[in-house]
Amino acid sequence: MSLRIAHLSDTHFGCENAAAAEGAVEAVWRFRPSLVVVTGDITLDGRRREFAAARDWLARLPQPLLATPGNHDTPTWNLGLRAAAPFWRFRRYIGPAEPPCVRIPGLVACALNTARGAQARLDWSLGAADPAAAARVVAVMAEAGDLLKVVACHHPLVEVEGAKVASGVRGGVAVARKLAEAGVDLILSGHLHTPFARAFGAEGASAHLCGAGTLSRRTRGAPAGYSAIEADGRQISVTALGWTGSRFEPFRTWIFDRGALTRAAAPTA
Numbered sequence: 001m002s003l004r005i006a007h008l009s010d011t012h013f014g015c016e017n018a019a020a021a022e023g024a025v026e027a028v029w030r031f032r033p034s035l036v037v038v039t040g041d042i043t044l045d046g047r048r049r050e051f052a053a054a055r056d057w058l059a060r061l062p063q064p065l066l067a068t069p070g071n072h073d074t075p076t077w078n079l080g081l082r083a084a085a086p087f088w089r090f091r092r093y094i095g096p097a098e099p100p101c102v103r104i105p106g107l108v109a110c111a112l113n114t115a116r117g118a119q120a121r122l123d124w125s126l127g128a129a130d131p132a133a134a135a136r137v138v139a140v141m142a143e144a145g146d147l148l149k150v151v152a153c154h155h156p157l158v159e160v161e162g163a164k165v166a167s168g169v170r171g172g173v174a175v176a177r178k179l180a181e182a183g184v185d186l187i188l189s190g191h192l193h194t195p196f197a198r199a200f201g202a203e204g205a206s207a208h209l210c211g212a213g214t215l216s217r218r219t220r221g222a223p224a225g226y227s228a229i230e231a232d233g234r235q236i237s238v239t240a241l242g243w244t245g246s247r248f249e250p251f252r253t254w255i256f257d258r259g260a261l262t263r264a265a266a267p268t269a
């Protein structure tokens, strides 16, 4: 069975690329995805009006939809709220910061929130992986048998070579290793505003980390865009689509051999 995932990220409502965001709604419907994944930074500064615009845009996308917050989805300028309840507005307008896993025929997808409102380091925009939350996701994936296994987080769990920004996820490498050992196929992320794909792990216990670009005006060396993912029992293809100003066109494509990725890591059902 062929599965399709539309992977959108970093819309940054407040600084969105309005034409690209609008075009993405139509293009994603035409893609007929099994699942839509939105990997955070849905707003620019976590303001109420930005969340309201994001909520209205998300409501126009196909379902099911799995969304996880990014560091920009905490209230940038309301320091008290950012420290005390960083995801209060995300919950109010979008949904839980740790939503339930999505299970559809052939696929299971879980979110792992790597964003933080405050941290014991100067750059609070960097990521962190909570071990208990990660363990819950690993447990779901380890029981998922031959399903396509997808994890969504905002920050790439592992630093991406050549990236213009760091993700700095505390505990990220260890979590990525556990996810790979649990047979996860795809670890989807945003944050970089540039699409990428890279393998991670060891022979027999590897996953692919795939980042979508941005649908905002904050581009970093790649056009505004999103990723269209297609998977069957044998292969996964990831196509980064770039906005030309009037339509989306393929920007770059990666193709993985799914069997080689999951063969030894898949648990017995």
Ligand SMILES: [Fe+2]
Binding pocket: 010, 012, 041, 070, 072, 191, 192, 193
């Ligand atoms: Fe972003």
